[in-house]
Amino acid sequence: MVDLRQELLAVFDAEYRDHLRVIRDLLKAGCGTRPALAEIFRRMHSLKGAARAVEIPEVEDIAHAVENRLSILMERGGSLDAGDIATIAHALDEIDGIMETSSAAAPQAEGTVEERPATGPDAGADSYVQVPVSRLDALSGAVHDLMGVAERHDRLWERLDDLLRDMRAVSQAPRQLQADPVAVFSRMTRRLMAIRREHELMTGQGDRALLRLGEEVHAVSLVPAGTVFGSLAAMARRIAREHGGPDARVEVHLRGMEVQAERRVMQALRDPVLHLLRNAIVHGHESRARRLQAGKPETQTITVTVTLTGVRLQVRVSDDGCGPDLKAIAARAVRQGMIHVDAPLDARQLLARVFEPGFSTRAHVDHLAGRGVGLSIVAEAARALHGTVAMEQGQPCGTVVTLTVPVSQRQRTVVLVENGERMIGLPGRVIRHLLRVAYDDIRMIDGCPFVVLPHPDVGDHPARASGPPPAEELAPIVPLSAFVGDAAADLPVRGGAVSVAVMEVDGALCGFAVERMVEVRTLLISDASAVGLDSELVPGIAWPREDRPVFVISPDRLFERWRARGGRAMRVSLAPPAQAAPQARRAPLVLVVDDSITTRTLQKTILQAHGFDVMLAVDGEEALMLLLQSSRSIDVVVTDVEMPRMDGFALLAAIRADPRLARIPVVLMTSRDNDEEIRRGLEGGARAYITKQKFDQGELVETIRGLL
Structure with a gap:
């Protein structure tokens, strides 16, 4: 019977969360129609019956009271007024509080719903989801x-x-x-x-x-964010009352609650987000008089925003409180020996310190905060999910903390690089720059190599280069092989340059030199358990091709070992590049044509890493103009098919019809994969046709090389 009850409670957990999510959405929309009122009534009735089935009388009583009120309104043909909406919202908060309390007090047997502590994708026991x-x-x-x-x-x-x-x-x-x-x-x-x-x-x-x-x-396996985060608003209001007294208030806005991700990922983020809410309330609290003096609403506002970008899930917690105290953070970091008193640190580096275990700027300790545990739990949860967490100052006030994790815990985007005999995967979440550094551009400081990082403003907006030059940002260069493989002390200079992947972890930057950058791939990662493999540094392995595995590096462990060696550049022997030929051969120029900025950027990064020069165009018309007016001769055109103004087929026809351009090979890369479209492209003069569904960037590079 105990097992049956645990199973019923697990099912009820999924059901009540779904009911409350839908009711909250209807309340937010205003509930101005009879169908909306009927839907709230139906769900309250179902919730009452389900609570009775699992013997939770407190929830049953609350649902029954709301049901009675809605029944009277429906009989009279009335609608919900502001008071009714506030009453129902309060009832939903009470239900959340009852369920949270019962979940925390219940023994964690197999089949229970809550996955605590939620510090990773595999934490906790089985739970149930509703499937349409x-x-x-x-x-x-x-x-x-x-x-x-x-x-x-x-x-x-x-x-x-x-x-x-x-x-x-x-x-x-x-x-x-x-x-x-x-x-x-x-x-x-x-x-x-x-x-x-x-x-x-x-x-x-x-x-x-x-x-x-x-x-x-x-x-x-996907669930909307609202099923997991919907109850956090009620919990935040309860925390505010515990911190500031019974009259304390906080407004919590939940945005993007319709975004879907794997339940395990969402559930593992719930406790970290709750810690961030508590941190925003305790550390961002300001008196009513001070808020009004600063021109703010008298009630503190916290916003939780969930967004989905590609294969990355982002949860952003922002508040309009007093914001981080950088001086207090710096002083605390000095007292704990994290930084030197004279160390020049910018805001980004200082704010990265707040996630260290035991770090807190609070003068006293209570049951809500002060022990320096909350934010370190957030950081650890992010690492367990192979993600990142960052804090920044809000504009114009407050604090913003952003958690970014993969949507799927088995799928991750990695940069594939060659390191000796091995193929290494560097997690894309920590990559700041992928650079090909010329031998002459390497800075030697005290016998150690450094790279000058490109400034994003100047790179993205050439017109800004006319202003005062931005301050140089340097990153040390260390050979990846010093940590993975043969512990070689030489930088791999190839073709007069070094390939460097600049990575950032906890505010620290380091450039790892590799022999060759191959491509960017989204791979299915399995746990690494091979005999003789350093599973701490290489926790994951993937097999994108049957004959060669990819060893996926843990950036946190890699940076730990780098810091163990001093956390700076290493003295290496920088051999001069091979003598260049009397007449240097220019890099081939590839014109990439695609209306998607993501696709253009990805292809540019990969092709440049393989030694190509790249020119970009957003559609066929711009591409044709560049082909006719460019001062450099374009060697290969890689174009999408579906684009505004002039599509890929029209661009192909225009190139073939112009004697000045007809010699340029054209590669069509599109999502159209039916035989008729492929035949049309090849008969139209395309030298190759690559479908995006089975896109292999290595195949694209080899195709281009074969056409040159």
């Missing part, structure tokens, strides 16, 4: 498609067996060939070609079915 019937239908359809592929596969083998049987019969009775051997071989060839075509079609159908099944299975 439409999603189950989609899963069933994907499985049905795969079963269809399996049936076609069986029939294909039967046809192949028939052909093999006929071939054996002919080989055992050669006189059958004497009449018309050409006709016999022609029939067998046609049958074999038909089998091949069927196999190609079946393979394509199987790939699409597997892709669809993977997408649907992944979608089942």
Whole structure:
């Protein structure tokens, strides 16, 4: 019976969170329609029955009281006024408080819902999520498609067996060939070609079915942010009362609650975000008089914003409080021996210190704050999720803390680099710059190499270069092989330059020199457990290609070992580059044409890392203008197909029609992967056609090299 109750409580946890999320959304929208009022009534009624089933009478009583009030309104044909909305919102907060208290007090047996402590994707026990019937239908359809592929596969083998049987019969009775051997071989060839075509079609159908099944299975694991973060507003109001007294108030705005991510990721972020809310209330608190004097509303406002960018989930907690006290942070860091009293640190580096264990600027300790634990828990949770956390000063006031983690804990974006015999994956979340540093541009300071980092403002806005030059930012260069591999002390100089991946962890910058940058990939990462492998430094491994694994580095451990060696550049022997040929050969120039800034930037980074010069265009018209007016000769054009003004096919036709441009090879790279589109591109004069669904950046680089 205990196991059954635990299972019912787990199901109820998912159900009550869903009910409260929808009701809060309806209250926020104003509930001005009868259908909205009826939906709130229906969900309160369901919540009451579910609470009765799991024997939580406090929740049942609250739901019953709200249900009665809504029933009277519906009978009279009325609508919710501001007082009703406030009453229902308070009731939802009470339910959240009851459930939070019961979850914290309950023993953590297998099957319980709360995953505490939530410091990683695998923390806690199993929990339940609600799956729409439409999603189950989609899963069933994907499985049905795969079963269809399996049936076609069986029939294909039967046809192949028939052909093999006929071939054996002919080989055992050669006189059958004497009449018309050409006709016999022609029939067998046609049958074999038909089998091949069927196999190609079946393979394509199987790939699409597997892709669809993977997408649907992944979608089942997704939950909207509101199901996890929806109760945090009530908890923040409770914390404010505990800190400032019964009349203390705080407004919490939740934005992006419709954003979906894996439940484990969302759940693991819940406690860190709660710590950030508590930190904003305790450290950002200002008296009513002080807030009014500063021109702020008398009630403190905290905003939790959830956004999804590519494969990264970002949770931003901002407040309009007093903001971080940089002088107090610096003084505390000096007292704890984290920095030297004369060390020149900017705001970003100082604010990175607040996430260290035991760091707190609060003068006294109470049950809410002061022990320096909360923010270190946030940082540890971010690391466990292979993400980052950063604090900055809000504008014009307050504090902003941003948690950024991968949407999926198995999928991560990494920069693939070669390091001796090994392929190494550097997590993209900590990459600040990917640079190809000329030998002559390396700064030697006290026998140690440094690189001057590009200034983003000047790089992105050439017009700003006319103003005063920005201060130089230097980063030490160390060979990655000194930490992974053979512990070589030489910088790998190739072609008169060094490939450097500049990484940033906890405000510290270091450039790791590698032999070659290969590409950027999003890979499925598995735990590394190979014999003899340093699993602390290399916690993950991936197999993007069957013959060569990728060893994924832990940036935190890499920086720990770098700091253990002094946390600065290393004395290395910087051998001069090989003697250049009398006439230096220029790098090939590739024109990348795509209306997506993300795609353009990604391709530019990869191609430059492989020694190409890159020119960018947003559509076919701009590309054609650059082709005709550029002072440099463009060697290869890589273009998307679907673009505004002039698409890729029209650009291809224009290039082929102009005698001055016709010699330039064109590579089409698009999401259109049907046979007709591929035939149209190749017959139109494209030298290669790459589909984005199966995009391999290594293939793109090799394709371009093959065309030069």
